[in-house]
Amino acid sequence: MWRxxxxxxxxxxxxxxxxxxxxxxxxxxxxxxxxxxxxxGMSIGHTLLGLLEKGPRHGYDLKxxxxxxxxxxxxxxxxxVYTTLSRLLRNGLVEEAGVEAGDGPERKRYAIxxxxxxxxxxxxxTPEKPEPYLQNTLYTKVVLAxxxxxxxxxVLDVQRAAHLTMMRDLTKRKADGDLADQLICDHxxxxxxxxxRWLELTAARLGKLKTAVTK
Amino acid sequence: xxxxxxxxxxxxxxxxxxxxxxxxxxxxxxxxxxxLGVRAGEVVAVMGPSGSxxxxxxxxxxxxxxxxxxxxxxxxxxLSAMGDGARSELRRTDFGFVFQFGQLVPxxxxxxxxxxxxxxxxxxxxxxxxxxxxxxxxxxxxxxxxKRPGETSGGQxxxxxxxxxxxxxxxVVFADEPTGALDSLNGERVMQLLVTAAKETNAxxxxxxxxxxxxxxxxxxVVVRDGKxxxxxxxx
Numbered sequence: 001m002w003r004x005x006x007x008x009x010x011x012x013x014x015x016x017x018x019x020x021x022x023x024x025x026x027x028x029x030x031x032x033x034x035x036x037x038x039x040x041g042m043s044i045g046h047t048l049l050g051l052l053e054k055g056p057r058h059g060y061d062l063k064x065x066x067x068x069x070x071x072x073x074x075x076x077x078x079x080x081v082y083t084t085l086s087r088l089l090r091n092g093l094v095e096e097a098g099v100e101a102g103d104g105p106e107r108k109r110y111a112i113x114x115x116x117x118x119x120x121x122x123x124x125x126t127p128e129k130p131e132p133y134l135q136n137t138l139y140t141k142v143v144l145a146x147x148x149x150x151x152x153x154x155v156l157d158v159q160r161a162a163h164l165t166m167m168r169d170l171t172k173r174k175a176d177g178d179l180a181d182q183l184i185c186d187h188x189x190x191x192x193x194x195x196x197r198w199l200e201l202t203a204a205r206l207g208k209l210k211t212a213v214t215k
Numbered sequence: 216x217x218x219x220x221x222x223x224x225x226x227x228x229x230x231x232x233x234x235x236x237x238x239x240x241x242x243x244x245x246x247x248x249x250x251l252g253v254r255a256g257e258v259v260a261v262m263g264p265s266g267s268x269x270x271x272x273x274x275x276x277x278x279x280x281x282x283x284x285x286x287x288x289x290x291x292x293x294l295s296a297m298g299d300g301a302r303s304e305l306r307r308t309d310f311g312f313v314f315q316f317g318q319l320v321p322x323x324x325x326x327x328x329x330x331x332x333x334x335x336x337x338x339x340x341x342x343x344x345x346x347x348x349x350x351x352x353x354x355x356x357x358x359x360x361x362k363r364p365g366e367t368s369g370g371q372x373x374x375x376x377x378x379x380x381x382x383x384x385x386x387v388v389f390a391d392e393p394t395g396a397l398d399s400l401n402g403e404r405v406m407q408l409l410v411t412a413a414k415e416t417n418a419x420x421x422x423x424x425x426x427x428x429x430x431x432x433x434x435x436x437v438v439v440r441d442g443k444x445x446x447x448x449x450x451x
Contacts (some may be wrong), residue, residue: 140305159436161447175407189428196427203440204264 002041043137044076045084045111046123049093050144056097058107059085060189070140085110120144124155127162129190142202146210156203163196226253230419231387233276236285237442238268245271246282247442251421253387258410258420260433261444268442269423270391276421277310277389278302289387307332311380311388311418313409315395318376319364325372326351326360329379336383348380354408370401377409381416388413391423399428405430 012015044066051057051065060080068074078167088094093116097109112120145152167189186201204210216396222328231253238246245268247381253259253276263269274280275287278294287294312318321329329347334340351357354374359367367375373393380388390409394402413420424430436447 133328157445157447160438162434164427164430164436164447167427171428171431189431193427200264 002097043123044080045088046120047095047140047144048081048084049088049112049120050109050124050140050148052094052112053117053120053144053148056109056111058100058109060107062110069143070136088116092116108178120148124150125158127159130159130163130166137204138199142206142209143213146206146213152206153203156199156206160196160199163192163199167192167196229253230255231276231287231289231421233272233282233287234285236272236287238271238275238280238282244442246275246285249439249442249444250285251276251437251444253310253419253421255386255419256414256417256421257435258413258433260329260436261421261423261439262425262427262429262430262436263439265425266369267439269439271344271442272439272444273389273391273421277312277387278306307335308383309386311383311385313373313380313388313390313393315392316369316372319372319379323350324361324363325356325367325375325391327365328375329382329441332379332383347378347382350382351375353412354378368401369397370405373397373405374408377405377412379420381412384416385418387427388418388420389423390420392425393422394424394429402426402429 047066047070048062051062063076063078063081084093093113094110095113097111100107100109124145128137141155142152145155170185170189174182177185229252234250236246236249249268249272251272261269261272271280275282278287281295320331323331326344326347329350330343333343333346348357348360351360354377356371356374359371359375364372364375393409394405399403406429422433430436438447439447
């Protein structure tokens with residue numbers, strides 16, 4: 001298993017007991033054996049902001065929309081939704097847009113602000129750090145781009161370029177390294193290659209995906 | 216020459232440039248406005264799905280196919296303005312080719328195969344074979360010099376093909392899926408040798424591949440989709 005040095009999830013993560021090759025640390029990779037480390041850290045805040053671009057919603061609606069599209073295996077907890085919305089509100093990325101009366105308690109509606117739209121734009125345009133098991137995050141970005149009428153192929157291509165740049169870096173290091181370095185680099189290269197193939201396949205299926213998510 | 220296999224390209228000279236290429240085979244469009252510029256000493260990977268037009272782009276760049284519309288310029292000469300004979304001569308003297316398989320003449324020995332482009336250019340047999348042997352040594356397959364291609368392994372045969380592509384000192388090498396028929400280890404070695412030799416001779420390489428790990432040997436990438444090309448921006 002490979003995991004970025006960046007800690008992206010609160011899920012239990014066991015650091016590697018044995019240090020990996022220094023060259024891979026420099027490139028942001030660290031071999032791990034703890035299976036749960038494959039679960040990617042998803043930016044819930046950005047995803048909720050992206051969902052709010054269609055119009056104001058209250059927290060329950062947002063959770064439902066998130067779970068339907070992105071939370072098949074890991075639905076959001078209500079606490080996560082409201083904590084995230086509070087943070088977005090505090091940072092000026094969403095604002096309150098009235099209260100919805102109903103049978104139960106009143107529900108606050110939230111609307112994305114201009115700063116929130118800019119934040120989503122920036123997130124979509126920024127490639128993720130190339131690392132294996134990014135599909136959940138990338139899938140989310142692609143779907144949100146399609147839902148908002150942005151170019152999803154740009155999201156995929158910017159990621160593709162980032163992946164190939166890292167693959168070039170690893171290939172160069174491999175050329176100068178010993179057998180151990182070569183094997184470690186190969187491991188990362190094969191995983192990155194799998195991601196890149198997924199990016200290609202998704203690019204080829206964007207038309208169908210757009211139909212599916214916007215119907 | 217000190218440049219290593221992955222050293223940076225010479226950014227100053229665009230050797231070969233295709234602009235707004237259109238090419239159809241009957242009613243089927245293969246290229247729809249594709250373009251590509253290649254500098255000396257640069258390795259450019261051309262990627263894209265099957266049937267996207269990447270091999271057609273390579274064939275137009277090499278003057279094997281003539282585009283219906285658009286221009287291909289090598290140095291200061293437009294290829295479509297050249298006659299067939301002149302284009303063949305250009306391909307023999309300035310271009311080298313490596314394909315996936317089936318490119319070596321089965322009746323000739325590996326040494327004769329590598330010497331063939333020199334012999335066609337009227338280089339004397341002794342001189343041609345001497346230079347061919349040097350390239351076989353450089354590609355680490357001197358031991359198959361007297362064997363016929365059918366008696367070599369896939370990896371050895373592909374190295375012989377690379378030697379033949381480079382023996383004339385080409386300015387541009389066109390490689391169409393050069394590792395497509397090889398296992399990972401052999402494919403990797405062929406790529407290392409091809410890129411190293413090309414860098415040492417400052418030849419440009421246009422590398423058509425669907426394998427990301429092969430494309431990782433390039434300096435930059437162009438993706439062809441539906442006959443259109445897109446330059447992938449390097450991430451800084």
